Amino acid sequence: MSAQPETVLSIDQVAVHFGGLVAISDMTFAVRSGEIVGLIGPNGAGKTTAFNVVTGFLKPTSGEVRYRSNPLNGLKPHEIAKLGLVRTFQRTSVFQERNVFQNVLTGLHGRGRSSLWDTLLGTPREKSSERELKDEANEILRFVGLEQRAHEPAGTLPYGEQRLIGVALALAAKPSMLLLDEPVSGMNPSETARFVKLVEKIRESGVTILLVEHDMPMVMKVCDRIVVLNYGRIIA
Amino acid sequence: MSRLLVSILVALLASVPLWLTDFYYLHVLIVTGIFIVAAMSLNLLLGYTGQLSLGHVAFFGIGAYTSALVSLGFEVHILPDVTVGMAPKPVWFAMLCATAVAGLTGYAIGKLSFRVRGAYFVIVSISFAEVVRLVALNWVELTQGPMALNNIPALTLGFDGFELSFLRKPAFYLLVLTMLVVCYVIIARLVNSRAGRAMIALRENESLAMSVGIDVTRYLVVATVVSAAMAGMAGALYTHYIRIVDPDIFLFIYTVTMVIMVVTGGKGTLAGPIVGGVIFGIVPEVLRGMEIRPEVQWIAYGVLMVLVVYFLPRGIVPAIESYMSSRRRAPKGEAVAVAPEAPQQ
Ligand SMILES: Nc1ncnc2c1ncn2[C@@H]1O[C@H](COP(=O)(O)OP(=O)(O)OP(=O)(O)O)[C@@H](O)[C@H]1O
Numbered sequence: 001m002s003a004q005p006e007t008v009l010s011i012d013q014v015a016v017h018f019g020g021l022v023a024i025s026d027m028t029f030a031v032r033s034g035e036i037v038g039l040i041g042p043n044g045a046g047k048t049t050a051f052n053v054v055t056g057f058l059k060p061t062s063g064e065v066r067y068r069s070n071p072l073n074g075l076k077p078h079e080i081a082k083l084g085l086v087r088t089f090q091r092t093s094v095f096q097e098r099n100v101f102q103n104v105l106t107g108l109h110g111r112g113r114s115s116l117w118d119t120l121l122g123t124p125r126e127k128s129s130e131r132e133l134k135d136e137a138n139e140i141l142r143f144v145g146l147e148q149r150a151h152e153p154a155g156t157l158p159y160g161e162q163r164l165i166g167v168a169l170a171l172a173a174k175p176s177m178l179l180l181d182e183p184v185s186g187m188n189p190s191e192t193a194r195f196v197k198l199v200e201k202i203r204e205s206g207v208t209i210l211l212v213e214h215d216m217p218m219v220m221k222v223c224d225r226i227v228v229l230n231y232g233r234i235i236a
Numbered sequence: 237m238s239r240l241l242v243s244i245l246v247a248l249l250a251s252v253p254l255w256l257t258d259f260y261y262l263h264v265l266i267v268t269g270i271f272i273v274a275a276m277s278l279n280l281l282l283g284y285t286g287q288l289s290l291g292h293v294a295f296f297g298i299g300a301y302t303s304a305l306v307s308l309g310f311e312v313h314i315l316p317d318v319t320v321g322m323a324p325k326p327v328w329f330a331m332l333c334a335t336a337v338a339g340l341t342g343y344a345i346g347k348l349s350f351r352v353r354g355a356y357f358v359i360v361s362i363s364f365a366e367v368v369r370l371v372a373l374n375w376v377e378l379t380q381g382p383m384a385l386n387n388i389p390a391l392t393l394g395f396d397g398f399e400l401s402f403l404r405k406p407a408f409y410l411l412v413l414t415m416l417v418v419c420y421v422i423i424a425r426l427v428n429s430r431a432g433r434a435m436i437a438l439r440e441n442e443s444l445a446m447s448v449g450i451d452v453t454r455y456l457v458v459a460t461v462v463s464a465a466m467a468g469m470a471g472a473l474y475t476h477y478i479r480i481v482d483p484d485i486f487l488f489i490y491t492v493t494m495v496i497m498v499v500t501g502g503k504g505t506l507a508g509p510i511v512g513g514v515i516f517g518i519v520p521e522v523l524r525g526m527e528i529r530p531e532v533q534w535i536a537y538g539v540l541m542v543l544v545v546y547f548l549p550r551g552i553v554p555a556i557e558s559y560m561s562s563r564r565r566a567p568k569g570e571a572v573a574v575a576p577e578a579p580q581q
């Protein structure tokens with residue numbers, strides 16, 4: 001890479017206060033296209049809070065976030081997701097009662113082409129759209145290695161696999177940038193190793209990644225660059 | 237359930253007026269059918285989006301009153317010298333109006349629930365039903381208040397020379413059955429589509445749904461509109477069947493009945509409200525036929541519900557489904573794949 005790739009995500013002097021508590025005091029950093037950036041820091045440093053601000057789940061007290069030159073302030077989470085900025089959650093987050101396949105199908109929501117009328121009238125477009133979504137869901141399940149689990153209820157799977165479902169769901173939303181919040185916490189070493197490969201595969205498919213993780217060897221292995229957040233400030 | 241089985245069941249139900257000649261039983265089936273439609277509409281909200289609408293009967297009552305008023309015609313003084321009125325319209329048109337007005341009301345409530353979810357939604361919906369009941373009770377010029385609207389016409393459909401009247405019970409029974417099938421198909425299509433997945437996503441995990449780009453509010457509004465319109469249509473059927481409507485139609489007990497039907501049958505399943513509706517629509521009549529005293533009946537009723545909720549917390553239909561699937565797998569024996577226990581943390 002000779003020319004410096006363009007900046008996709010820029011976080012500019014963001015502060016978040018919860019009443020008297022300062023979760024983030026002044027955060028500024030940027031992520032360039034195609035990078036894998038690690039965001040690290042001790043417990044309570046404000047990493048998850050930063051994710052919540054970037055993806056519209058929290059309003060910052062001050063400061064601005066831009067994604068591909070769109071200011072994100074005031075956008076709702078689903079609008080930000082449609083811009084291509086998709087996150088996973090630190091605590092496992094799946095649609096518990098639905099099977100793995102239905103989970104991914106739900107994640108593919110934005111890519112369906114059928115309208116409500118198509119659905120109610122059972123038009124050919126409804127059928128072809130559903131068929132496409134199902135093919136894509138199968139493809140994503142193969143990509144993350146969950147095809148064997150397709151018909152099992154998500155809530156009954158082991159912890160490590162539930163984390164993978166979270167990633168599969170995020171990928172289904174067709175991100176151009178992915179925010180992963182402690183994706184390997186709770187995984188055993190072999191699952192972690194497999195996950196590292198998956199992250200690299202995701203990057204090769206052209207997705208920029210911002211990764212929060214406490215597992216330092218993993219962070220060192222996959223990240224191009226590391227940002228350290230401490231007491232709500234960037235220190236490195 | 238397979239398509240064939242459903243078709244056979246529907247054909248069987250359609251043949252009922254041919255051999256069931258006792259009109260009292262037909263009456264029970266008609267009223268049960270109407271309540272099943274209402275329960276199905278409630279299930280779309282409660283079972284699929286996970287929002288408990290405890291004012292659901294408001295949509296039913298609004299449909300009943302709208303259809304009655306449009307078919308009877310009305311005139312009200314809005315200001316001392318401004319009157320608004322309408323000449324009587326055909327019943328089929330009145331029923332369409334009822335569906336539309338209830339749907340619009342659902343739209344307003346759905347928009348409101350943009351901010352209010354969970355417990356607040358419950359409270360808003362109860363208050364809404366109470367307000368509508370008070371309007372029906374006190375706006376005497378429009379609704380006749382407690383004196384009720386009487387002589388509501390029955391549905392007739394006709395072209396020149398050919399008149400189809402739904403005054404008689406067998407014909408009305410078939411009308412209710414048709415509406416029930418139509419509503420079932422609409423709900424089945426909806427919940428198995430992209431829109432339905434969005435609704436279920438809202439029920440299961442709202443934050444996760446938003447994070448993958450689902451506009452949850454939009455789908456909550458869609459569900460509320462469809463649900464309200466269906467309940468309104470059921471209300472219109474009820475009015476033109478009973479042919480009298482008074483403010484008691486908004487009583488809380490009717491909502492409770494619908495909720496009980498949905499919860500015991502199995503919320504979030506297509507067959508649940510039907511099974512629950514059959515149990516709580518027909519069993520009481522059977523008990524009455526056996527000349528069991530009403531007090532005893534109500535106790536039996538309550539006990540039945542407590543038993544179902546206690547032993548089958550997800551309802552009857554999911555319990556049967558999981559029993560069937562475990563039976564189907566069991567004979568193949570050892571090859572059952574069991575997910576290794578999760579290292580919970
Ligand atoms: N919604 C909230 N209301 C009040 N305080 C909050 C809220 N969310 C986070 N906090 C506080 O903000 C601080 C930063 O929390 P955050 O979850 O962002 O930390 P983190 O860096 O993700 O930590 P961990 O490594 O444990 O996940 C903590 O002190 C936390 O208690």
Ligand SMILES: [Mg+2]
Pocket residue numbers: 047048049090
């Ligand atoms: Mg965190």
